[in-house]
């Protein structure tokens with residue numbers, strides 16, 4: 023069994039309005055000086071968020087990656103060298119040494135909020 | 140100290156010996172010293188014609204130059220051995236160096252046989268055997284207007300087709316009353332002749348050449364019957380002559396008709412000297428195909444190790460490659476005996492002839508001939524070689540069901556495990572199945588890598604495919620190149636589904652034919668298909684595009700983008716040049732001239748892109764689609780307007796073609812070139828399509844490539860007027876767009892296209908599928924929907940909004956940093 027650390031959300035920060043994000047795709051937001059990639063899986067009605075910086079070469083590009091799923095698990099592919107990452111836990115699916123930080127997301131009153139520890 | 144084996148000849152057989160040597164116990168006992176007269180290490184002579192059509196030598200080497208040293212073999216290329224001294228066990232090379240041996244092996248191969256015709260020494264007379272021969276022919280071609288090939292056998296036909304495809308009208312001259320007299324019967328040869336004539340190869344039979352005319356260089360041929368033929372390039376392919384001169388000099392027995400005589404253990408009369416390959420006579424004949432030569436190498440290694448093995452003869456079935464039509468003969472092809480039964484199928488209109496020779500009781504197949512259609516060749520050869528009992532209606536073999544599955548009830552599954560599938564490498568069905576089943580080699584390249592099957596002449600590749608398919612089916616699986624886990628379709632199937640059902644978005648396609656959320660494979664692929672079919676503005680589908688297409692610019696280090704305005708044909712006015720300079724200066728962009736004759740501006744932030752483009756568009760520029768799998772550039776030379784050699788105005792034509800296809804989305808990027816004469820300054824033959832002016836019009840070449848896998852484009856049609864040239868291009872590009880796999884460049888597409896260049900010519904030029912007009916119509920439709928994507932974006936506020944780094948802030952990405960370099964800027968390392 024893998025253990026999952028549930029981090030406690032200290033604060034929900036309003037990122038932007040739902041319509042600011044593309045459907046079935048991602049965009050970057052700036053929160054407390056940090057770049058966060060937010061993904062809108064419109065068809066499934068789900069949202070995910072990760073750090074925007076790709077751990078491979080450090081490019082600020084994860085939000086511009088193509089989203090999709092692998093056997094039902096949501097993922098994103100970095101546009102630079104196509105490393106793919108699970109959006110559930112941030113693990114790199116193509117190269118074990120990399121890991122993305124993930125953030126909880128909620129939508130309320132037409133706005134997207136990111137949970138910060 | 141180790142004893143020493145000296146091997147003379149680094150050809151195909153010599154290399155095979157090296158390979159078997161390093162895998163044997165001989166390495167512990169002997170060192171191996173190899174001499175090759177040619178400058179290159181051993182290469183794949185069987186595919187010499189692909190060298191002719193542009194494959195680089197490195198790709199044809201049987202092993203990279205460094206392989207020999209890595210395996211402890213000393214290879215001395217470019218050093219011919221001139222004599223053998225059997226008493227002192229030494230050899231002497233042309234450099235006057237002498238080397239001693241404990242064991243000497245001759246694998247000197249053969250040379251092209253040149254009959255003693257008067258005038259053979261003239262300039263413009265060639266043979267077709269080595270890289271060097273090809274270089275010489277190629278260098279001479281620009282001086283020639285008409286070619287002839289003496290010899291209508293296997294090699295002569297191959298050479299003739301190569302020269303013809305290079306753009307020269309060509310005649311084949313055969314002494315016998317029919318082509319390929321050793322493989323074909325009169326009826327089959329007749330059909331082949333008419334096939335070749337369809338390609339404009341002139342075939343002259345019953346001709347014996349009296350002399351080669353011309354003053355210093357060849358100008359024509361005179362035949363014994365008094366007739367003459369004009370030609371200024373002649374290739375002689377009248378058979379081979381084993382290279383037995385060294386053996387003869389050393390006093391070893393040679394055959395009266397040439398060839399070093401050895402017994403079935405590859406031994407000469409001298410216990411220290413052996414000979415293998417095309418230079419030997421064993422069982423009273425020379426074995427002029429690579430498979431038996433390889434077998435000899437194997438026999439010798441076994442014997443030297445002390446195991447006993449004999450060369451027992453070999454199947455000489457052969458299938459002709461690269462001549463644009465299939466020809467094969469196998470087993471006993473020509474038997475004329477009252478006690479056998481023959482089944483013949485002939486269709487003159489379609490140019491097909493098939494003949495099967497059966498035993499009188501109809502139970503066994505003895506051999507046969509296939510002309511015009513030879514899919515059944517591999518299977519029939521197996522049936523002969525494995526003495527398999529024929530099914531009830533053997534004629535179904537040549538009439539009915541075809542292909543690996545169940546030609547007349549026999550399928551690859553029925554072959555015994557011992558059946559030799561790849562005769563070049565002598566790999567049995569059992570070995571291949573083991574690789575598939577136990578080593579998981581479930582794809583063609585893996586099978587090749589695991590077993591070496593299919594790496595020789597390549598003739599068994601279709602059968603490897605059949606074995607794999609058969610295995611997969613038996614496991615309830617399929618081998619289809621489906622896109623990914625979300626779509627159980629091939630690219631071509633999706634193309635048709637989108638078109639027929641008028642699907643306009645990825646979401647619709649996913650909902651109707653796919654599952655899940657899609658991924659980084661099927662999304663851009665669908666984007667490309669939608670663009671290829673509807674030519675709709677791709678920004679509407681931004682989130683399914685690869686990042687370059689999403690932001691209509693190429694992503695570079697640190698996530699900045701580059702901007703490439705279209706400069707058709709590389710022609711630009713001073714005013715427009717100034718605009719580019721001003722824009723680059725204003726936005727502080729790094730500028731560089733590209734290989735495609737345009738100017739690349741690097742270092743734009745995503746939020747700057749619309750502003751930069753707005754300024755460029757206002758000055759009359761359009762998107763250059765440098766970011767897309769689409770038409771990039773049509774490069775041109777300056778052509779007849781300025782160049783003193785120019786035959787025609789290449790710049791105007793390049794501009795016309797670039798403007799015609801600009802924005803055209805395709806399976807991969809597309810590049811073109813137009814040169815004003817054969818000097819080819821635009822390097823058009825390194826492009827997906829190349830157009831070269833001649834004194835009679837334009838030659839159209841297709842499927843070339845630069846980049847990592849360079850390949851010269853092949854001639855599709857010659858001396859065309861502009862209109863026809865564009866029509867053929869329309870057809871060609873549309874056919875490619877419709878049928879190629881995802882991310883497949885035209886050159887790779889052609890190499891995988893069944894029937895190859897011959898088939899492509901049939902479809903495009905002869906319209907053999909009857910789709911020419913439809914393809915042209917579809918292209919017209921696509922072209923009519925063209926719009927400059929960037930113009931659409933900068934004129935649309937909603938679309939412009941997509942170009943920003945953060946959706947919740949106007950701040951710029953602070954991660955982007957630059958350092959200066961030669962008066963410009965470059966991105967700083969992360």
Ligand SMILES: Cc1cc2nc3c(=O)[nH]c(=O)nc-3n(C[C@H](O)[C@H](O)[C@H](O)COP(=O)(O)OP(=O)(O)OC[C@H]3O[C@@H](n4cnc5c(N)ncnc54)[C@H](O)[C@@H]3O)c2cc1C
Pocket residue numbers: 147148149150151152153174175176177184185186187188218219220221246247248249267268269294297382385415416417418426427428429430432460596
């Ligand atoms: C155009 C073409 C197409 C062909 N197509 C097919 C085909 O489809 N199927 C098939 O089975 N076969 C085909 N063949 C035949 C096949 O290439 C030969 O059977 C095979 O190359 C024989 O190998 P080898 O090593 O015995 O001789 P070679 O490949 O001729 O090698 C002999 C080498 O020894 C060198 N040598 C000779 N004398 C000396 C010396 N004194 N010192 C040093 N080096 C020396 C030669 O320079 C040469 O490099 C084709 C041949 C040609 C030319």
Ligand code: SF4
Pocket residue numbers: 776777778779782783784785786789814815816817818819820821
């Ligand atoms: S290809 Fe011919 S016409 Fe064009 S620049 Fe070169 S020499 Fe001149």
Ligand code: SF4
Pocket residue numbers: none
């Ligand atoms: S050759 Fe390599 S480094 Fe140079 S531009 Fe092409 S991909 Fe980039």
Ligand code: FES
Pocket residue numbers: 076077078079080081100101102103104105
């Ligand atoms: S920077 Fe993301 S995969 Fe290389």
